[in-house]
Amino acid sequence: MNNSKIFLLAFLVTLLVSGCKQNQEARRPVSQASGTFxxxxxxxxxKLVSTEEDQIDSVIKRNPKVKFIASTNGYWYTYVIQNTLDTLTPKKGDVAFFNYEIKDLKGKIIYSELELRPQTYAIDKQNIMTGLREGIKLMRKKEKVIFLFPSHIAYGYHGDEKKIGPNQPLLCTVTLHNFISEAAFKKEILLRKTDALNQVPGEEPTIQTKIINTNKDTLTNKHSQ
Incomplete structure (x- = not known):
């Protein structure tokens, strides 16, 4: 009787070990397939990146008089209007005010400035196109820059599901009007709300004007000669 129990137990253990080995072997092709994928x-x-870089290179070669600069973040850019007086550029903690236009690499407008409207962007705190997010941070006030973005730092595999197709490199023209600190921006918003609350119905709002010397370096706070 005891021998029968021992034999039965040994038989069950053998089946269990054999089943485990089969399960392990059955999983191998899945792992291999995953690695292949x-x-x-x-x-x-x-291959896609290489193809898009060739397309961008063709745009650059078609415009030999335009000096395009290769950035370390995988895009190319050139200045339409360059501000050589200021030294400050937007950083995290600032709010930028800009306009931009999006074209394909053949120069066909996808979204005009009018469609996109003026933009207010909290640097590195809002979700925008990767290339645009990085590009704005190298711009100075009043500059206008043309960017050539490969799709992986534009709208990627899916496009924007409207006018921008999958894996589409883009030409973006950006004008950075101004940028200020978030604290200054919040203060400005608060003042506007206060002015609106204090506004007498039917009374025209008071407009204050002042002359601004655009030749002033915002870093040194000195006027150019």
Whole structure:
């Protein structure tokens, strides 16, 4: 009787071990398939980036008189209007005010400035196109810059599901009007709300004007000669 129990127990253990080995072996092709997929995906991405860089290079070559600068963040840019007097650029904690226009690499307008409207952007705190987020941080006040963005720092695989297609590199023209600290921006908003509350119905709002010397460096606070 005891021998029968021992034999039965040994038989069950053998079945259990055998089943575990079969399950482990059955999973191997899945792991291999996953690795193959990742490798092919990486190859496709590399090929896509190379193709888009060739397209951007063609745009640059078609405009030999325009000096495009290659950034360290994977895009190219050129100045339409350059501010050589100021030295400050937007940083996290600032609010930027800008307009921009989006075209394809052939120069066809996808979104005009009128469609996109003036933008108010809290630097590095709002979700915008990666290339645009990085590009704005190299601009000075009153500058106008043309950017060439590959799709992986534009709208990527899905586009914007409206006018921008999948994997579409873009040409963006950006005008940075101004930027101020978040504290100054919040104070300005509060003042506007206060003025609106204190406004007498039917009375025209008071407009204050002052002359601004645009040749003033915002870093040194000195006027140019």
């Amino acid at each position: 990742m490798k092919k995906s990486a190859e496709r991405n590399k």
